[in-house]
Amino acid sequence: MLEFLLYDLRELLEPTGRLDILVEYRASLVIMERLTAEDPSNALWQRELAVSHSKVGGTLQVQGDLVGALTEYRASLTILGRLATADPSNDLWQEDLAVSHQDIGRVLQTQGDLAGALTEYRASLTITERLAAADPSNAEWQRDLWVACCWIADVLEHSGDPAALEWWRRAYEILSGMKRAGIYISPADEEYYQQLHQKLEQ
Numbered sequence: 405m406l407e408f409l410l411y412d413l414r415e416l417l418e419p420t421g422r423l424d425i426l427v428e429y430r431a432s433l434v435i436m437e438r439l440t441a442e443d444p445s446n447a448l449w450q451r452e453l454a455v456s457h458s459k460v461g462g463t464l465q466v467q468g469d470l471v472g473a474l475t476e477y478r479a480s481l482t483i484l485g486r487l488a489t490a491d492p493s494n495d496l497w498q499e500d501l502a503v504s505h506q507d508i509g510r511v512l513q514t515q516g517d518l519a520g521a522l523t524e525y526r527a528s529l530t531i532t533e534r535l536a537a538a539d540p541s542n543a544e545w546q547r548d549l550w551v552a553c554c555w556i557a558d559v560l561e562h563s564g565d566p567a568a569l570e571w572w573r574r575a576y577e578i579l580s581g582m583k584r585a586g587i588y589i590s591p592a593d594e595e596y597y598q599q600l601h602q603k604l605e606q
Contacts, residue, residue, distance in 0.1 A: 454487075498531050532552045557575065
């Protein structure tokens with residue numbers, strides 16, 4: 405059920421013939437490594453370094469190099485973890501960290517490490533719950549929350565754990581709450597809402 409949630413880099417790159425963009429991402433990574441080495445205290449440059457690692461990781465993941473992707477994603481997570489710890493009130497750092505945990509979780513799940521993936525998804529959920537609770541009207545954070553629940557549900561379902569149903573239901577309830585509150589839901593998310601409804605009625 406989660407295919408539409410995956411960021412398909414290949415789909416974006418193929419029409420423009422840019423599957424070689426990994427070279428550019430690696431070049432950007434080298435530049436950011438040099439800049440952050442010159443000024444380690446520059447938080448924005450540190451974030452850009454983390455983003456560069458993530459872009460390289462995403463491209464490697466699309467190309468099927470899961471080991472390489474995991475290395476890059478973990479490098480990104482390390483940087484983002486430092487930023488989030490140094491400034492817990494910075495919502496951008498916190499959101500970045502939550503996404504980073506999900507990136508790692510997806511690779512681990514693809515590799516068959518369901519326990520490892522679940523650990524990462526739960527770490528992402530913890531951050532996302534805090535953000536969503538702080539601003540219930542924030543559509544992006546509410547979406548992040550129900551998506552985090554879906555990833556947990558998915559890995560539990562693949563593990564044969566009946567608790568998956570509880571997490572599918574929680575995702576559905578969050579989406580339902582968004583609709584009742586008049587919070588924007590994209591057409592794709594509305595379609596997914598209907599799929600969840602059908603799944604829970606089975």
